[in-house]
Amino acid sequence: MKLFDNITKRSFGYNILVILGLMVVLGFIFFFSLSFLTRHGEVVTVPDIRGKSIEQATAALEKLGFEVEVRDSVYIDTLQALLVYEQTPERGDVVKVNRTIYLTVNKVIPPMVPMPDLEGLTFRSAEMTLKARRLNVGDTIYKPDFATNTVLQQLLNGKPIKPGKEIPEGSNITLVLSSGTGSMENPVPEIVGLTYMEAREVLAASNLNVGIVLFDGGVTDTLGAFVFKQLPARRNELGELNLIRAGESVDLWLSSNRPVRDSLLPPQQIPAPQE
Incomplete structure (x- = not known):
């Protein structure tokens, strides 16, 4: 109460000066201690x-x-x-x-990302697409084909992987790339009379591709169907061997019945099997 009485007995101007003095003192204390509190300069x-x-x-x-x-x-x-x-x-x-x-x-567990569709893209485009999904280019396998350096197939752990399938981020994707057609020509293999599965194996062994595949009306089992015509044929009308380059395609005609071979006829003239 005495302190309050002393303050009230002072003039108003005196009290204002006291308050301003206290503010100045507190300001100096604050600014001088600020560098210490914030460790200024360290x-x-x-x-x-x-x-x-x-x-x-x-x-x-x-x-x-x-x-x-x-x-x-x-x-x-x-x-x-x-x-x-x-x-x-x-x-x-x-x-x-x-x-x-x-x-x-x-992270402990990799997030899942959808596999992009790379088939038909150039190697550079496929590589950029994989990086955008945080996937890696694994091995590259080259196979003869027309479109040089384009992706023919995409593999994960040695097996084909379909676009859209969820796979772990960081997975290594193997790319099967086209090396272009070969420069040397070789005789067309004879595949008339073989099953479709056997024909594919023979063509793959010769670095050739399956082209257009046509069926007659009775085919129910594609892999077990028989080739009764191929284009290009093994020989031309003069009996000479047709030549083909690695990476080119052979068109096939399939039937449910094995074709009848006639040694007097060139392959392209063998009649279609009868139902």
């Missing part, structure tokens, strides 16, 4: 903690006075799970102490 070089576990990275950063926060996660197939992949600020940056270092760590 800087530290950010260490490289990539590839370390979260525990190791946190201990190393906190020892230097940093705060640590896991901000994001990614999946990198070449990096062990729960190791630091990226850091912000980056290694070598000079920053104030007490700065928060944000970490990006590697």
Whole structure:
């Protein structure tokens, strides 16, 4: 009460001066202590903690006075799970102490992504498409075909993989690429009389492709159907061997009945089997 009485007995101007003096004193105390509280002028070089576990990275950063926060996660197939992949600020940056270092760590379980359709794309386009889905180009296998350096087939673990199928991010995709047609010509193989499955094996062994496949009305089992005509044929009308380059195609006509071979007729004149 005495303090209140003393204040009220002073003039208004005197009280204002006292209040202003107190504000100035408090201001000086605040600004002089600010550098101490914020450790102004103290800087530290950010260490490289990539590839370390979260525990190791946190201990190393906190020892230097940093705060640590896991901000994001990614999946990198070449990096062990729960190791630091990226850091912000980056290694070598000079920053104030007490700065928060944000970490990006590697996921434990890879996310699933849909397999893109690569067939018909150039190798470069296929590679870019895979990278956009966080998939990798595995082995490349070359096979003779017309469209040089285009994707003929896409494989995962040695088996064809259909577009749209969900696969783990980081998977290695094997690409079967076209090497173009060969420069040398070889005789057309004889496949009339073989089943469709046998014909495909013979053509593949000769680096040839199956072209157009036509059926007669009685075919119910495609693989077991018989080839009764091929184009190009083994021989021409003069009995000379037709030649073909690796990577070219042979068209097939299939029937449910094995064709009757006539040694007097060239293959292209063998009549179609009768029902």
